[in-house]
Structures are given as C-alpha cells and as structure tokens.
Amino acid sequence: MKRFAIEFSYDGTNFFGYQGQPNVRTVQGELENALEKIFKERIYTQVAGRTDAGVHANGQVAAFNCPIERLTARDIKNALNANLPRDIYVKKAWEVDKNFNPRFKAKKRIYHYLIKTDERNIFLRNFVWHFKYELNIEKMRIAARFLEGEHDFSSFKKGNDRKNPIRTIFRIRIIRLRTNLILIRVEGISFLRSMVRNIVGSLVKVGLGQWPPEKIKEVLELRSRQEAAGTAPPHGLYLYKVIF
Amino acid sequence: MKRFAIEFSYDGTNFFGYQGQPNVRTVQGELENALEKIFKERIYTQVAGRTDAGVHANGQVAAFNCPIERLTARDIKNALNANLPRDIYVKKAWEVDKNFNPRFKAKKRIYHYLIKTDERNIFLRNFVWHFKYELNIEKMRIAARFLEGEHDFSSFKKGNDRKNPIRTIFRIRIIRLRTNLILIRVEGISFLRSMVRNIVGSLVKVGLGQWPPEKIKEVLELRSRQEAAGTAPPHGLYLYKVIF
Numbered sequence: 001m002k003r004f005a006i007e008f009s010y011d012g013t014n015f016f017g018y019q020g021q022p023n024v025r026t027v028q029g030e031l032e033n034a035l036e037k038i039f040k041e042r043i044y045t046q047v048a049g050r051t052d053a054g055v056h057a058n059g060q061v062a063a064f065n066c067p068i069e070r071l072t073a074r075d076i077k078n079a080l081n082a083n084l085p086r087d088i089y090v091k092k093a094w095e096v097d098k099n100f101n102p103r104f105k106a107k108k109r110i111y112h113y114l115i116k117t118d119e120r121n122i123f124l125r126n127f128v129w130h131f132k133y134e135l136n137i138e139k140m141r142i143a144a145r146f147l148e149g150e151h152d153f154s155s156f157k158k159g160n161d162r163k164n165p166i167r168t169i170f171r172i173r174i175i176r177l178r179t180n181l182i183l184i185r186v187e188g189i190s191f192l193r194s195m196v197r198n199i200v201g202s203l204v205k206v207g208l209g210q211w212p213p214e215k216i217k218e219v220l221e222l223r224s225r226q227e228a229a230g231t232a233p234p235h236g237l238y239l240y241k242v243i244f
Numbered sequence: 245m246k247r248f249a250i251e252f253s254y255d256g257t258n259f260f261g262y263q264g265q266p267n268v269r270t271v272q273g274e275l276e277n278a279l280e281k282i283f284k285e286r287i288y289t290q291v292a293g294r295t296d297a298g299v300h301a302n303g304q305v306a307a308f309n310c311p312i313e314r315l316t317a318r319d320i321k322n323a324l325n326a327n328l329p330r331d332i333y334v335k336k337a338w339e340v341d342k343n344f345n346p347r348f349k350a351k352k353r354i355y356h357y358l359i360k361t362d363e364r365n366i367f368l369r370n371f372v373w374h375f376k377y378e379l380n381i382e383k384m385r386i387a388a389r390f391l392e393g394e395h396d397f398s399s400f401k402k403g404n405d406r407k408n409p410i411r412t413i414f415r416i417r418i419i420r421l422r423t424n425l426i427l428i429r430v431e432g433i434s435f436l437r438s439m440v441r442n443i444v445g446s447l448v449k450v451g452l453g454q455w456p457p458e459k460i461k462e463v464l465e466l467r468s469r470q471e472a473a474g475t476a477p478p479h480g481l482y483l484y485k486v487i488f
Contacts, residue, residue, distance in 0.1 A: 009366045056367070089366045122253045122333045123300070123371055 004076050005063040005096045007242075010056060011087040012234065013126040017053040018060075027051070027088060031062065034083035039067055048102035048242040049109055052194065054234030056127070058112070059091070059241040061102040108170065108243040111186045111196045114236045115204070118180035128181070129200075129236035135207030137174050137182060143206040143213035144172035144184075146220060147199060154223035156198040163192060165223070174203075185240070198225075200232035246310040248320050249340045251486075254301050255331040256478065257370040261297040262304075271295070271332060275306065278327035283311050292346035292486040293353055296438065298478030300371070302356070303335070303485040305346040352414065352487040355430045355440045358480045359448070362424035372425070373444075373480035379451030381418050381426060387450040387457035388416035388428075390464060391443060398467035400442040407436060409467070418447075429484070442469075444476035 008031075016024035020032065028045060035043040048061040066076065076093040084090065114128040117135060124130070147169055154165040173185040184203065186196050202219060205211040211229075219227045252275075260268035264276065272289065279287035292305040310320065320337040328334065358372040361379060368374070391413055398409040413432040421427050428447065430440050446463060449455040455473075463471045 011366050011369075086369055087366060089364050091363070119335070120333050122255050122331060125255075125330055127367055 001098075002066040002069060002071070003063060003096050003098055003100060004066050004073060004093050005061055005100060005102060006076065006080065006090050007059050007061050007092040008080075008088060008090045009058050010060065010089070011126070012051060012054050012056040014087060015053065017055070018047065018050040018057075027057075027060075030085055030088055031080075034080055035064060037083045038079045041067065043067070046101045046103055048106050049191075049239050051237075051239055052234050054126075055237045055239070056235075057239040060239050061106070061242045061244075063096055063100050063102050102242065102244070105244050106242050107189070108187055109190060109239065110241040110243070111191070112238040112240040113184040113186070113196060113200045113232065114177075114238075115182045115184070115200075116180055117182065126235050129233055131204070133208055135182060135204065136209060137176060137207060139209070139213050140174050140184075140203045140207045143203055143211075143216040144174060146213075146217040147172060151220055152223050153192055153195055153220070155219050155225055155228045156195050156202070157192040157225060158194040158198075159225055161193045165192060167191060167195070172199075194231055197232040197234065197237055198228055200236070201229040204232065205229045245342075246313060246315070247307060247340050247342055247344060248310050248317060248337050249305055249307040249344060249346060250320065250324065250334050251303050251305050251336040252301070252324075252332060252334045253303065254333070255370070256295060256298050256300040258331060259297065261299070262291065262294040271301075271304075274329055274332055275324075278324055279308060281327045282323045285311065287311070290345045290347055292350050293435075293483050295481075295483055296478050298370075299481045299483070300479075301483040304483050305350070305486045305488075307340055307344050307346050346486065346488070349488050350486050351433070352431055353434060353483065354485040354487070355435070356482040356484040357428040357430070357440060357444045357476065358421075358482070359426045359428070359444075360424055361426065370479050373477055375448070377452055379426060379448065380453060381420060381451065383453070383457050384428075384447045384451045385418050387447055387455075387460040388418060390457075390461040391416060395464055396467050397436055397439055397464070399463050399469060399472045400439050400446070401436040401469060402438040402442075403469055405437045409436060411436060411439070416443075438475055441476040441478065441481055442472055444480070445473040448476065449473045 015027050018027045020026050020028035043064050045062045045064045073093040077090050080090045116128040120130050150168045152165050153167050169188040171187045175183045177183050262271045264270050264272035287308050289306045289308045317337040321334050324334045360372040364374050394412045396409050397411050415431045417429040419427045
C-alpha cells in the first residue's frame with residue numbers, strides 16, 4: 001500500500017485544536033473526514049505536531065496510507081483541497097516510506113510567534129498578539145540565549161504535562177519584521193505542550209523591563225511552572241515548518 | 245447637543261453588509277447596539293459609504309448625536325471599543341458640526357481592492373481575491389485610464405440600481421505591492437452600488453489578455469451592465485479612506 005505525507009496550513013481560529021475529539025471541530029477531524037470522502041473508508045493519520053486551540057500552522061505535516069494504488073501525490077493534493085474546508089489547505093503531497101511517521105521522523109520543528117505593539121489592526125486580530133506596550137528586543141535576545149541548548153524545561157511546560165521535560169532548543173531568533181511587528185522564531189527538535197507560548201510569555205516580561213534578562217536563567221533552573229510568566233495567547237503562534 | 249464622527253475599521257467577513265436590517269448581523273446594527281449600551285437609548289447613525297456583505301473597511305466614517313454633554317472624543321472612542329464586537333474597531337473620534345453628515349460631506353472616497361495571484365494563503369482567504377493566473381498590470385493601467393473622469397457608469401452598476409449613473413473617478417492606480425499581490429486603488433467622490441467590484445472584474449479581463457484595454461472604453465460607452473465582465477468577489481474590497 002502506498003503512503004503519503006502532506007504539508008498543510010490551517011487557520012486555527014475556528015478549531016478546537018489539532019487532535020481529533022468527539023463533538024468538536026478539530027483539524028485532524030476535518031482532515032480525516034476529507035480522506036473518508038475521498039476513499040469511502042476511515043483513514044487514520046499521524047501528525048508532526050499537535051497544536052492547541054487557536055494556534056495556526058503554516059507547514060504542518062501528516063502522513064497516511066492510501067488504499068487506491070493509482071493515485072499520485074498530485075491527485076492527493078487536489079482531492080484533499082477539493083474536500084477540505086476553507087480554513088485548511090494542502091500545499092504539497094509526496095510519497096513516503098511505509099514506516100514514515102512525521103512525529104518521530106521530524107528532525108526540527110520551527111515555531112513562529114507574532115507580536116504587534118501598535119494600535120489594534122482588525123484584520124490581524126486572530127493572527128498576532130496585539131500588545132500595546134513597546135518591547136525591548138535587545139534584552140529579549142539576551143534572555144533567549146539562556147534557553148538555547150538542552151535543558152529541563154519544567155518551568156515552561158503546561159501544568160499537567162508528565163512527559164520528559166528535557167528538550168533541546170537549537171535557536172531562538174527575535175526579529176523586528178516591521179516597526180511594530182516582532183517575530184519570535186523558536187527552533188527545536190520537539191516541544192512540551194504550551195512550551196513556546198510559555199517561553200514567549202516570559203520573554204515579553206523581559207521586553208517590558210519587568211524582569212532582567214538573567215531572570216530567565218533563574219526561572220529555567222528552578223524547574224517549576226510557577227516561576228515563569230503567564231502563557232502567551234494561542235493566536236500569535238504558528239507551527240511554521242517541520243524538517244525531516 | 246454634541247455630535248461626534250468616528251473613523252472605524254471592520255472585518256466584513258461575518259457581517260451581512262453595513263446597512264442595518266432585521267434578523268441579520270450588520271455593521272450598523274452592531275454600532276447602534278454598542279451606542280445603545282453606552283447611552284441607554286437608541287442612537288441613530290449616518291455613514292459615509294454603505295458596504296456590501298463581505299466587504300471590509302479600513303477607514304469608514306459615521307456620525308451621531310451624543311446625549312451626554314460631558315463626554316470627550318477620547319471617551320467616545322474608548323466607550324465604543326469597550327462595547328463593540330472584536331471585528332469592529334474605532335480608530336478615532338472627533339467632535340463635528342451639528343449638521344455634519346458623512347454621506348454628503350465626503351469630498352473623496354478611496355477604495356482598495358487586493359488581488360493575489362500565487363498559491364492560496366489560508367490566512368488571507370477572507371482578505372484578498374486569490375486569482376491563480378498572472379495579470380498584465382501594464383495593460384490594466386491603460387484600460388483604467390478610460391474610466392477616470394466623469395462618465396455614465398451604467399455598465400458598471402448593480403443591475404437594479406436606479407440612481408443617477410453619472411459619477412466621477414479621480415484616479416485609478418494599479419500597484420504591485422509584492423511579486424504576487426496587486427492593489428487596485430480607486431478614488432472618486434461617490435460610487436454606484438458594486439461599481440468598484442464591477443470595474444475590478446472588467447480590469448481583470450484585460451489583465452488576463454481576454455480583452456484589449458480599449459474594450460473598457462467600448463463597454464463604458466455602451467452604458468449597459470451586460471457588456472461588462474462579472475463582479476469581483478467582495479472579500480478583496482476595502483473602503484480604505486473617506487476624505488472630507
């Protein structure tokens with residue numbers, strides 16, 4: 001049986017997160033509904049990174065078996081886009097090895113977080129964190145350095161997450177895209193639940209001058225969720241790219 | 245009694261157009277609901293330009309009487325933003341003359357229409373017209389010249405519009421904002437219903453090479469809606485600015 005991977009984007013605004021759940025609209029649910037329409041049978045999918053409600057994806061990756069042998073990658077892309085709702089779009093499909101599971105094969109996951117610091121722009125309300133105070137990005141960059149590398153990220157996990165808290169962040173870049181638009185780009189192998197949003201919440205404390213950059217090192221070393229700042233809202237976050 | 249004008253933006257996606265109507269969600273309805281919450285009485289508003297369902301505004305202008313004498317323009321802006329839904333935002337408020345009616349006082353209305361010609365971007369699906377063919381903007385600029393000035397725009401009106409079809413377009417600019425993002429900026433005193441979208445639909449025919457630029461002159465002179473091309477979709481259109 002053939003197996004395909006797809007790279008797809010979605011606007012997370014109207015989804016109750018990625019993972020399929022009964023009675024709510026999820027990205028996985030819609031994807032598997034579209035596959036069922038195409039193949040007339042339930043097709044199960046594996047995904048590179050589950051995202052929370054309101055979180056977007058520019059380049060999420062999923063994989064599934066294809067029960068119709070003659071279909072090409074091009075057919076898969078077209079058939080899915082014809083059957084998916086308007087807030088999910090398949091950018092690319094390609095054939096993969098029988099054992100390909102994007103969750104375990106991913107070598108790098110890149111998340112983007114967008115913060116806008118001037119007046120509200122109605123057209124971006126679901127796509128950036130509007131934050132009305134100016135941020136000192138030089139200080140945020142100094143703080144971000146402490147998070148790079150392999151660490152116990154217990155201070156930045158979701159409260160109830162029991163997974164191994166040791167993770168590796170390759171790099172955090174903080175880029176001023178426009179005068180009042182800041183991109184925080186976080187590259188790592190894998191992340192704990194809410195980890196990127198918790199990191200952003202704490203970096204913003206530094207950007208505001210409420211914390212010195214070194215406080216991030218202290219928070220990290222205390223390995224306790226209570227030490228870090230609040231979680232940044234989901235709608236500024238994008239699973240930007242998964243690299244295999 | 246004091247009178248205020250407001251400049252406000254809205255995302256037209258989830259509105260059944262600007263004008264208040266029973267049983268549907270309209271921008272005017274939401275604005276007057278917010279005013280009623282603030283003033284505990286129904287306040288009627290006048291507006292510079294009614295927009296159709298799905299059409300956005302960057303700088304719509306409305307005016308209304310204020311029954312509470314001590315309120316300042318700053319208070320009006322803040323009170324409205326605290327009471328309006330998330331898809332309407334007041335950018336500015338200022339006191340105006342008792343007789344100020346934005347519909348009749350407007351000296352210029354500027355509309356923007358955005359067309360994107362590369363692959364669908366899920367985050368822009370409600371904000372640009374995705375159009376998968378390349379457009380020749382040089383030819384579109386030649387065609388647009390025929391529409392500038394005072395003309396009978398019957399060929400570009402909505403079928404059932406009985407208003408005087410003589411209108412003045414000061415200028416049409418066609419600007420490549422990015423490689424695959426085209427802005428059509430139309431400046432005039434006032435417009436017939438659907439007029440900008442009908443003009444865009446016909447200019448796109450020229451951009452595609454289906455019509456020579458001179459065909460626009462011919463269509464205009466025939467003064468018949470049947471001669472022009474189809475109407476461009478509403479979600480690429482913005483009432484960008486009203487000048488008094």
